[in-house]
Amino acid sequence: MSPHGPEGAAAPRTLLVTGHGGAGRSTVATATAVAAARSGVRTVLLTGDRADIAALLPLAPAPEAAGPLSGSAALGRPEAVDGVPHLRVAAVDTAASFRAATLDLQQRIGTLLDLLGAAPLDPEELTDVPGADALALLRALRDVHTVGHDDRPPWDLVVVDLPPVREAVALLALPEQLRRYLRRLLPADRQAARALRPVLAQLAGVPMPAEWAYEAAARADRELSAVQAVIEHTGTSVALVVEPGPRAERVLTDARAGLALFGHRLTAVAANRLLPTGSADPFLAGLAARQQDHLKAVAEPCAADGVALRELPHLGAEPYGAAELAPLALDPGVPEEGADGVRPDPWTVEDLLADEGHFVWSLPLPGASRDGLDLVRHGDELVVDAGGFRRIVPLPSALRRCTVSGAALRDGALRVRFTPDPALWPR
Known part of the structure; x- marks a missing residue:
């Protein structure tokens, strides 16, 4: 139950x-x-x-x-x-x-x-x-x-x-x-x-x-x-x-x-x-x-x-x-909006393939600094270190056929650029 x-x-x-x-x-x-x-x-x-x-x-x-x-x-x-x-x-x-x-x-x-x-x-x-x-x-x-x-x-x-x-x-x-x-x-x-x-x-x-x-x-x-x-x-x-x-x-x-x-x-x-x-x-x-x-x-x-x-x-x-x-006392707040109580995934994929030839995978990271940020691609997962915290997240299916071509921390958000791998991406 x-x-x-x-x-x-x-x-x-x-x-x-x-x-x-x-x-x-x-x-x-x-x-x-x-x-x-x-x-x-x-x-x-x-x-x-x-x-x-x-x-x-x-x-x-x-x-x-x-x-x-x-x-x-x-x-x-x-x-x-x-x-x-x-x-x-x-x-x-x-x-x-x-x-x-x-x-x-x-x-x-x-x-x-x-x-x-x-x-x-x-x-x-x-x-x-x-x-x-x-x-x-x-x-x-x-x-x-x-x-x-x-x-x-x-x-x-x-x-x-x-x-x-x-x-x-x-x-x-x-x-x-x-x-x-x-x-x-x-x-x-x-x-x-x-x-x-x-x-x-x-x-x-x-x-x-x-x-x-x-x-x-x-x-x-x-x-x-x-x-x-x-x-x-x-x-x-x-x-x-x-x-x-x-x-x-x-x-x-x-x-x-x-x-x-x-x-x-x-x-x-x-x-x-x-x-x-x-x-x-x-x-x-x-x-x-x-x-x-x-x-x-x-x-x-x-x-x-x-x-x-x-x-x-x-x-x-x-x-x-x-x-x-x-x-x-604090106000305990009200629930977020979400179907069946499921919180939306904070990671979002922006499809810029047609205009710029890549995807951008974004995660809000307020408080993170460039000095304390590190990224490693490990198979079909991305290892993210931010401020001494580490999370390993599975890549969406489309990004698994891409290579990491860049990353930036801008306006409190981590943006990772993925470029299609010609050996894996359908023509």
Whole structure:
């Protein structure tokens, strides 16, 4: 079943909140979820660190089963918030997610383990490994979009407290990258002849390991596809939280380039902890003036990209409870237009063959610089490095019969020129 509900059911909006370390992204994500829930929107706040949210809100066990969350190995028991009935907080349980995934795999390849003489692992001896937190968060993101018991999406809004920008971009890119690895390592068109497998299985007395590998790859691909569908849905957008200063400008540059490279939609930038201007205290007045200078440097690219800039006040102390969080809430935005929730491909092909003898493949890359940009043609794929982020994209069929004859970064867009290869292009 679709992660966005049955046909005709409205998909929940998803707001992914990231930023630089110490900017208050968890606080802003929490405030946004609280404000939406207080307005009557059924909201779930997904977090990788329950302690951060518990420092901001009075949490308590939810009195009722919470649809798909109650059966998710990647999530702990959903919690309610006193005074905010439409809000649930769901914390990612990395250890439980890793344990469930490992035991499931062990069960599926049990026959192979017996053949190898390997002793199965007990649940008690399984501890999560580096990188397990990213996979657990992705599984949790998929699970909160699963259809509820009444055949309708259980939430109107999902707010996700993501890691800092570079980790967040890598996390969002992971499903696409892992699916590509699966296709390369176990390509469907190179499977062993299916007609021979029953014969080989009878001779060996067990199912052939190759079959298990392909079945496992197919299952993993389906799960990754469900996560990717959530990330790339038109109802999914990204908000960036920064504290105005030299670091904020660099983080915004990274976010603009990284998110654009993977086709994600940055809809809001929150300038957090802004000091009031006009203070009689010279020290505070100086700090506020420097903040305003950095705020202008943040506002310019936001205006160029058409991204909303929200100025959030410095509250003097860490807020606690719905009322104190209210000034820090963001607007979760509205979905993009797109057929069936599918976001249009940001890459566009311009056919200039008749007039100029080539095609131009374009990708918006705001924030990218020529110094940090690199391109490599690899077979039927193009490898793009921008600002330290790398994406490998398959070429459209027409461009596979062309050679790369030039590239340029102009007006915030990467334009790659392709010239037909005479040996491959029909006369």
